[in-house]
Amino acid sequence: MKAYEVQQFGIDNLASVNREEPSPKPDEVLIKFHAASLNHRDFMVVSGTSNPRMKLPAVPFSDGAGEITAVGEGVTKWNAGDRVMPIFAQGWFDGESSDEKRRTSLGAGAQWDGVLREFGTFSQESVVRIPEHLNYEEAATLPCAALTAWNALTVSGRLKAGETVVTLGTGGVSIFALQFAKLSGARVIITSSSNEKLEHAKQLGADETINYKTREDWDNAVLELTGKAGADHVVEVGGSGTLAKSLNAVRIGGHIAMIGALSGPGQFNPIHVFMKAIRLQGVFTGSRHMFEEMNRAISIAKLRPVIDRTFMFDKAVDALRYMESGSHFGKIVVKIGE
Template identity: 50%
Template sequence: MKAYEIRDGFGLDKLVLGERPDPTPGPFQVRVRVTATSLNYRDLMMVEGRYNPRQKLPLIPNSDGAGVVDAVGPGVTKVKPGDRVVALFSQAWPAGEPTRAAQMNTLGGPLDGALAEFMLLHEDGVFPTPAYLSDEEAATLPCAALTAWSALVTQGGVKAGDVVLVQGTGGVSLFALQIARLLGARVILTSSRDDKLERAKALGAHERINYATTPDWDKAARALTGNAGVDHVVEVGGAGTFEKSLRAVRPGGTVSVIGVLSGGAGAVPLTSILMQNLRVQGIFVGHRQGFEAMARAFTLHAVRPVVDHVFAFSEAVRAFEHLKSGAHFGKVVIRVG
C-alpha cells in the first residue's frame, strides 16, 4: 500500500510517500480501505515534532479517517466487507473517564494514522458512517466534531439559552457553533477576518467579534451579555488567549481548553479561577459512547460538516501547508481513495 510517513526526523519536508505491505487483519481486526482523511492541528504538530518529540518513527500521521471495510479477521461481528466506516481517534476508550490505555491507543501517534491507503483497526475502533454524509465529510467527525461535542455536551452540559463563546473558524470551532445552535444556545464567535465572520453569521453565529480590530474581545463579549459574562468558552487559542477567556466567562462558568494555537505554556491566573469559581475543563477528544450520541444527533438534524478544501492524495504536503497558513474555514480534507 501507499502511505505517507514521518521517516527521518520531523518537519513537513520529512513527510514522504512510500510503500508498506498491505496489512492482514487478525482476530477481531478489520482492514479499512481509506477514502478520506481530514487534518487537525494535532497532526501538523505531530509532523513538525511539536506534539511529541519522542514519538517513535517512522509514523503514518493523521488522526481522522473514513473509508470502506475491505477485509475482516476471525471473530469480527460488528462490521462486514463493504461497510462504510469512520475510524475512532482512541481505539481503546468505550466510555467513562479516560484511561492510560485510551491515551496511548490513539491514531496518528503513537499508533499509525490515516494518511495511507489502508488502516488495520479493531472492530470496536470503527463506527458506521452516517449514510447522509460523504466520506470527505465523515472524515472530519472523529476528532474535531467529537471534541466539540465532548466540550459542550458530554462535559459542558450546555443548555438552551446559554451563551457560548467560540474562538476562530477552524474545524472544532465551527462544529462547536453548529452544536451550540443545535442545543438552543446563543453563540458569540471571534475571528481576525471580517469575511470569515460573515460566513460564520450565515452558519448561525448570533454575534461576531473581530479580535484584530477589537483586541479586548473579552470585554466586548461581556458587553454583549450585559456585562454578566458568557456561560461557556471554547478555548482553542492556548496560552495567548486563556486569560481573556477567563475574563470573558461569567462567575461559575466553564472554559473548555481544547487547543494550543498560540502556545501551550504560560502563567495560569489561579486567583481569577478561584475567586470566580470557574471550571476549567481539558478536553481529550472523546469516547465511543459520545461519538454514538453525536452521530445520532447529527443524523437527526442533518448537520453537515464545513469542508474548506479537498486535496488529492498526492497533495498531502500542500494540504498541511494550507492548514498551517490559517486561511482555512472549517476542515481541510485529503481524498485518499
C-alpha cells in the same frame, strides 16, 4: 498500497512510500480509506513539535473514513461494504480517559499508525458507523475535531438551550462547536482574525461576531453583548495567550473547556478562577460512546461538517502547508484513492 510516513520531522520530509497491504487478523476489519482530515495536532506531529521523541517511521493523521473490504475470523459487528471511521483513541470505549486509553491515539507514533494510507486494519470494537447522509470526506472530519467540540459542550458543558457560548477562531474544533451549540438552541458569539470568516460564521448561525485583531479586548466585547454578565461557556482553543481574556469573558459559575494551545505565551490570574467560581475543565477528544451519541445527533439534524478545501492524496504536503497558513475555515480534507 500507497502511504505516507514521517521518517524524519518536517513537513517537506513527509515521505510517500509503498507498504504491504495489511490483512485483518481475527476480530479485525480491513478498511479501504477514501478520505482523511487534518487537525492542528497532525501538523505538530509531522513537524516534530508534538513529541520530538516519537517512534518513527509512523503514518500520520488520526481522522479517516472508508469502507470495510474484508473482515477477520470472529468479526460479528461488521460486514464488507460497511462505511466506518476508526475512533481517535482506539482503546477508549466508555467512561473517563486514562493514561492507557490515551496512549492508543492514532497517528502520533509507530505503535498506532494513522490513516494517511490506502488501507488499515483495526479492531472491530474500534470503529464506528458513518452517518448515512455524510460522504467519506465529511465523515473524515468527525473523529477528533467534532468529537472534541461535542465533548466540550454537551458532556463537559452540559449545554442547555438559551445559554451563550463563545468560540475562539474559526478552525476545525471551533466551527463544530458553533454548529453543535446552534443545534442545542444556544446563542453563539464567535471570534476571528478575519471579517470574511466572521461573515461566513454568521451564515452558519453565529449570533454575534468579534474580530479579535481589531478588537483586542474581545473579552470586554463579550461582556457588552451579555449585559456585563459574561458567557455561560467558552470553548478555549487558544491556551496561555487567550485564557486571561476567556476568564474575563465567562460569567460567574461559568464553564471554560480547555482544549488547545494555539496562541503564544501569556499569563492568567488564578484569583479570577476562584472569585468567579469558574469551572475550568480540560477536555481530551472523547470515547466511542460519546462518538456514537454525537453521530446520532448529527444524523437526526442532518448536520454537514464544514470543509474548506479538499486536496488529492499526492498533495498531502500542500494540505499541511495550507493548515500552517491559517487561511482555512473549518476543516481541511485529503481525498484518498480514486
